[in-house]
Structure formats: structure tokens, C-alpha cells
Amino acid sequence: MAAENLCNGTVNGRMRTSEGKTPFLIGVAGGTASGKSTVCKRIMEKLGQVDVDQTERQVVCISQDSFYRELTPENKLKAAKGQYNFDHPDAFNEDLILQTLQDILAGKKCQIPVYDYRTNSRTDQYITIYPADVVLVEGILVFYFPEVRDLFHMKLFVDTDSDTRLARRVIRDINERGRDLEQVLKQYMNFVKPNFEEFCLPTKKFADVIIPRGADNTVAIDLIVQRIRDFLFNRARGVINPHTLSSAQSSSASAAVSATSAASSHRPAHRTGSGDKQRTCLH
Numbered sequence: 001m002a003a004e005n006l007c008n009g010t011v012n013g014r015m016r017t018s019e020g021k022t023p024f025l026i027g028v029a030g031g032t033a034s035g036k037s038t039v040c041k042r043i044m045e046k047l048g049q050v051d052v053d054q055t056e057r058q059v060v061c062i063s064q065d066s067f068y069r070e071l072t073p074e075n076k077l078k079a080a081k082g083q084y085n086f087d088h089p090d091a092f093n094e095d096l097i098l099q100t101l102q103d104i105l106a107g108k109k110c111q112i113p114v115y116d117y118r119t120n121s122r123t124d125q126y127i128t129i130y131p132a133d134v135v136l137v138e139g140i141l142v143f144y145f146p147e148v149r150d151l152f153h154m155k156l157f158v159d160t161d162s163d164t165r166l167a168r169r170v171i172r173d174i175n176e177r178g179r180d181l182e183q184v185l186k187q188y189m190n191f192v193k194p195n196f197e198e199f200c201l202p203t204k205k206f207a208d209v210i211i212p213r214g215a216d217n218t219v220a221i222d223l224i225v226q227r228i229r230d231f232l233f234n235r236a237r238g239v240i241n242p243h244t245l246s247s248a249q250s251s252s253a254s255a256a257v258s259a260t261s262a263a264s265s266h267r268p269a270h271r272t273g274s275g276d277k278q279r280t281c282l283h
């Protein structure tokens with residue numbers, strides 16, 4: 001099938017070239033442990049991108065967690081006890097997120113810091129993000145900063161029940177992030193839950209597509225994957241660029257990708273806060 005060949009890096013035998021082209025930028029927000037990374041992983045899997053060499057990927061994913069600010073020695077001690085607020089917008093380096101996404105949109109190769117949750121700090125390593133056709137950016141507050149939010153061509157919000165999220169977070173943080181139960185629960189009650197309600201949940205209104213139940217929602221994921229395939233298919237034929245793909249122009253995947261001339265500004269048409277434009281809620 002042509003679209004699958006595209007995701008393997010060729011179209012009708014021709015090699016793709018993403019350098020210098022504006023990628024289709026997709027933001028994936030949602031509360032902690034809602035399944036943002038898992039949804040992105042499923043999308044990458046369905047597009048056959050997981051086993052593709054980093055340098056050759058057409059679809060890549062980055063995490064907002066790479067952009068946590070470095071902590072002072074005093075705050076490092078607090079973080080080690082679950083007493084630092086990693087869920088407030090100030091915990092992130094907004095300027096670095098913005099600059100990185102602007103570079104990605106300019107089709108440039110970028111270096112993304114590698115974050116270590118066990119030490120609550122960056123490692124000395126960087127991941128190289130090569131120019132790609134589609135870039136997924138996931139994180140709790142990717143729609144919080146207006147300048148960052150306005151860069152996305154499509155905005156997804158993973159909407160998972162909070163009890164489920166807490167249960168998953170406890171297990172994940174103990175198994176993968178070197179935390180103990182008391183620390184996870186204290187941090188959740190003191191910072192994670194109130195900041196989710198104050199800063200993350202209100203950004204749901206900016207989403208174009210809300211995905212209830214996260215990665216369990218295979219119907220939603222299949223629709224998003226189909227839209228990405230359509231984008232790749234059309235771009236390879238020179239039919240479309242991301243600026244003509246603003247989801248504000250259409251509420252259905254196939255209709256949106258067939259729009260070829262409506263928008264020509266650099267930024268996608270964006271919501272202004274009312275959240276009342278066309279939004280697809282996929283149950």
C-alpha cells in the first residue's frame with residue numbers, strides 16, 4: 001500500500017527528503033500517566049517507525065520532560081524527597097521548548113537533552129532529532145504556553161480517568177523512576193493533582209481531538225494514524241504542506257488532508273481560548 005511504503009521511507013521507489021521542509025507538528029497533552037507516551041508509541045508502531053533508524057524516521061516523538069529546568073542544589077534535595085513542584089509551568093524552560101520547536105519547524109536538525117527522573121536532572125547526553133515529516137511532542141503542559149501552543153498543526157488531549165492515572169503513576173514511578181510509595185503519594189497530593197487541575201486540565205479546551213482512555217482507544221488512534229498517512233501520501237506528491245492541514249479547517253481526517261489551498265500563513269489557524277471551534281471527541 002502506498003501509505004505504508006511512505007512510512008518505510010520511499011514513495012514509488014523514490015527516497016524521501018525532509019530536510020528544510022516544515023514538518024506536521026502534533027502536540028499530545030494530558031495529565032500524568034494518562035498514556036501520552038503510549039499513544040505516541042502506538043502511532044509510531046502503526047506507521048512502522050519504531051524499528052527505523054533514527055536518521056531515517058519520517059515520524060519522530062519528543063517529550064516536554066526533556067525541557068525541565070536544572071535545579072539548584074537546594075531544590076535537588078527537595079526533589080529527592082518528593083517536595084519539589086515539577087507540575088508548575090515554571091518548572092519548564094519555555095524559551096528552550098519554543099526555540100527547539102521553531103528549529104524543528106524550520107526543518108533543522110536539533111539536539112534534545114536527555115532527562116533522568118532518578119536524579120531529577122538532565123544527563124550529559126543529547127538525542128539528535130533529524131528532520132522528519134511528522135513530529136509528535138508530548139507533555140503535561142505542551143498547550144500551556146501560548147507561543148508554543150500556536151505552533152502545533154494538530155492538538156491531541158489524552159483524557160484518562162484520574163484514579164487510573166494515579167494507579168499507573170504509582171507503579172511506574174516505583175518501578176521506573178526510583179521512587180517509594182510515600183514519596184509518590186505525597187508528591188501527587190501536594191503538587192501533581194492541584195497543578196493538573198490548575199494548569200493542565202484547562203488546556204483541554206485547545207485540543208482538536210480528545211482521546212478518552214488513551215491507548216485503549218484504538219478507533220481514535222487509527223483515525224489519527226490515517227490522517228498522518230494521508231498527509232505523508234499527499235506531501236510526497238507535492239499536494240500539501242502542514243499549513244494547509246490546520247485541523248480548524250476540517251473535523252474529519254480525510255476532509256482535512258484534501259484541503260490544498262485554504263491556509264497560507266506560517267502558523268496554523270489557532271484557537272483563542274474559547275475552545276469552541278471544531279473539535280473531534282472520539283469515543
Ligand SMILES: Nc1ncnc2c1ncn2[C@@H]1O[C@H](COP(=O)(O)OP(=O)(O)O)[C@@H](O)[C@H]1O
Pocket residue numbers: 030031032033034035036037038039168169172213214215216
Ligand atoms: N492503555 C493502557 N493500559 C495499561 N497500561 C497503560 C496504558 N497506557 C499506559 N499505560 C501504562 O501507564 C504508565 C503511564 O503511561 P505513559 O504512556 O507513560 O503515560 P504519560 O506519558 O501520559 O505519562 C506506563 O507504565 C504505561 O505502560
Ligand SMILES: Nc1ccn([C@@H]2O[C@H](COP(=O)(O)O)[C@@H](O)[C@H]2O)c(=O)n1
Pocket residue numbers: 031032033036065068079086087116117119120121139140192
Ligand atoms: N524529576 C521529575 C520530573 C517530572 N516528574 C513528574 O513527571 C510528570 C510528567 O511526566 P509524565 O510522563 O507523567 O507526563 C509530572 O507530573 C511530574 O510530577 C517527576 O516526578 N520528577
